[in-house]
Amino acid sequence: MIDIEPTYKPEEYEKKWYSYWLEQNLFDAPVDPNKEPYTILMPPPNVTSQLHMGHGLGYTIQDLLIRWKRMSGFNACWLPGTDHAGIATQMMVEKQLEREGTSRKELGREAFVKHLENWKEKYGGLILDQFKTMGFSCDWSRLAYTLDEELSEAVRHVFVELFNQGLIYRNERLVNWDTVLKTAISDDEVETKEINGHLWFYRYPIEGEKDSYIKIATTRPETMLGDTAVAVNPEDERFKHLIGKQVRLPIVDRLIPIVGDDYVKSEFGTGAVKITPAHDPNDFEIGKRHNLPFLVVMNDDGSMGGDIPEKYKGMDRFKARKEILKDLKNLELFDDEKAYKHAVPHSERSKTVIEPKLSMQWYVKMKEMAQPAADAARNGEISFYPQSWQKTYLYWLDNIQDWCISRQLWWGHRIPIWYCQDCESITTGMTDPTECSHCNSKNIKQDEDVLDTWFSSWLWPLSPFGWPQDKEQKELNYFNPSDVLVTGSEIIFLWVARMVMANIKFKNRLPFKHIYFNATVVDKKGRKFSKTLGNGIDPLEVVEKHGADAVRFTAISLAPLGGRVMMEVSDFENGARFVNKLWNASRFILKYYDEKTQLKPLKDLELQAYDHWLLSEYQTVLEKVNQNLSNYRVNEAVDSMYHFVWGALCDWGLECSKGNLNENSETKDKSLSVLVYLLDGCLRLLHPVMPFITEELWQKIPVHPDLEKGASVVTAEYPVKSAKFDETQATQWATVQDLITKIRSARQTAGIPPKVDLSVSIKCENDLVDVFSNASQWIKQLAKVSTVTATTENVKLKQSLTQVGKGYEIFIPVADLIDIEAEKTRLENEKKRLGKVLMGISKKMENKSFMDRAPQDVIEQTKAQFQNISSQIDSVERNLKGLNG
């Protein structure tokens, strides 16, 4: 007897096995030319972040795939790492400083960066430990961090390279300015939100004409301080004559021209637009077209500033909005206010309203790099799961804008550009210069800004593999391209598309072949998890309660391909139940195994019909699982495992075996040979989903002669389909199951107490007589009846419970145990139901076109069905008569 504790206690096994795996170096994937690599790049989490359910799901899927491929014989490398996450981390630390009553300005750049590094040292490893708790099998020897020396060198290499190729340039443009974080952010970090705002109408007096005005409409009155024109459509009859004239800008008392520009839509608002070139993207373009001055009237923090009336200086932009309106009213220039719903850009990070700001920033030219990245998707070299994301990807690439890569932050890779204070030229290079490369002046100063975090992340497929330092690039050439990228669709542009571009640009090949977008985790009301709502699920809390395997199993079984997945804490009980089931099933099987047990190869055994059925189901599940995993239909793969273990192995396999296991006989060894074989297979099958419990159990089960046993289930062979059963017997057993279910049903619907002894007679077709007779031991056992007789003869039994199956009828004499009337009603209903079905079929068969045009096999099927249903109806009718007489 192999003793297993009555309940599975995850905390007792998880740490133990994880350490064991690490000791045995089972997750490491050194370059091995004799083995085919299978690589997944882990999307690096923010270095200071904590594990949440989103990670829980996405990374569990990756671990599932990696473990599956590792067991399938691949050199599986899951590259782990973390991202310095410029904005997020700096924001976090700045908040901390604020609580401590200081600020980054007060500390100064050097001290602040030092502070951040300490912070990273302190909290940086946390999420990686959490990954270990989840059982993730990353190749920890390759752990990378975007600020590592080698990775930083790759960043610099790329910057210098692109700069030298003229693909990086500096320009003054309108950027998305975050007034809270005081930095520019890229278009992709902006989210537009519908806001219930206002459209305000007011007038500007036309210079030199008494009581003549031009009326404009705006959502942002505060920017009028920086107006340098009013624009109208040149075709607009109402305003044509005004073009070329000037208006006197109220409050600031400045003369500005009225210009004609096609951009203005006559039908919107008043048909006249105030133009603020330094604070609005459209106005910026108009400003350029008409050579208007660019007047900046706002400070970095969103307060008003510049050359404006004293009263507004330093006033917050939203307060200034109200003040301006008040002042316009006082001047009797204000006309009207209308409720107006419009899209307003917000910062993804700080959530504040984005301010378009005129400033000098660094950009990467993208068009040229985007082309091959788009082609790769068009010609199918790179494929998306779900496929529909391809369109989104292509749309973005086809309409790509240049990438603003400079950030006014201190946390990140500092831009390797030096400005000469004397000749004003620019110096860059792989090493920090000491003098200007043009005039040799020592008077040079490095750019204050750092690079966008994604400028290091986009090199993730390359830089962790020693690129570009390693001249031979053995590592990179082995692992790149990786096989699949598993990530969230929200970073398809920020990260995914850019990695494709970088990999093509610098390695002339793709970073990965497949892109799988995992579902977004939301609550039962469809809301995203958020701290403020408090609706999140902490995966670690759930792990503590149910164990990592239960969490992994549940997460995967709930997650469809793409889209959203609703989760609540109670869902994880499902996983816990399955873990418990697997534990107990194993406990049951192994209980009967002792030193006298001799496991035999399956081919040497004379198996029962139910064994063949079990083996057949097992083969089916193996095929399904491997196929579904290949298609990234992970929830379906897990679903079929669950159904095999619970519905086939436990509900039928173990139940059928019960009669055979107690005796010290050949049947016991035979049963155990099959059960241990299947259990071993199930543990391997389930291991990628539930690594801990499967390892604990697998280590305990005896070696089966048909199977190999190694040091760990981590590296055991993943089972694949290979027929080892008799299909005929498997099918016959399915009929026996059907019969057993019908007997059980008859008994329960008639309300016969379980303790009452029943005997069953079966009238059946000739070939079923043997099938049922051979199975009588199990029919008795599972249907809880004392005798079973099967015959082709008509059975004449009065007052019987009856059931009709395909090719057989069941009679259970019950004398006065049943409510005859209730039974009659049941049979009448059954007759009605079958009648309806038969009607449908006969309609089909009477339809001449159906008989003429449908394929032969469909017609045959329909005929057989007709036979079947009619004979069922006959039986029901006969049974009804039996009850009456």
Place this chain on the structure above:
RNA sequence: GGGGAUUUAGCUCAGUUGGUUAGAGCACCUGCCUUACAAGCAGGGGGUCACAAGUUCGAAUCUUGUAAUCCCCACCA
């Protein structure tokens, strides 16, 4: 405004080239401590497949339209 989806049992979803009486999990009802598991076993109820039209011998499945919901992209002041 453009694009991508979704709509099947009370809930979450399968249903892979159109073809037996549309499935699963959870929830619900009933009966059971039957030699692992009451975190269990057994049985059961529940669906005009969003709506409408079309193609077809045959539609949950294909086409078109309608409605509702969700996501992404977009500079109409």
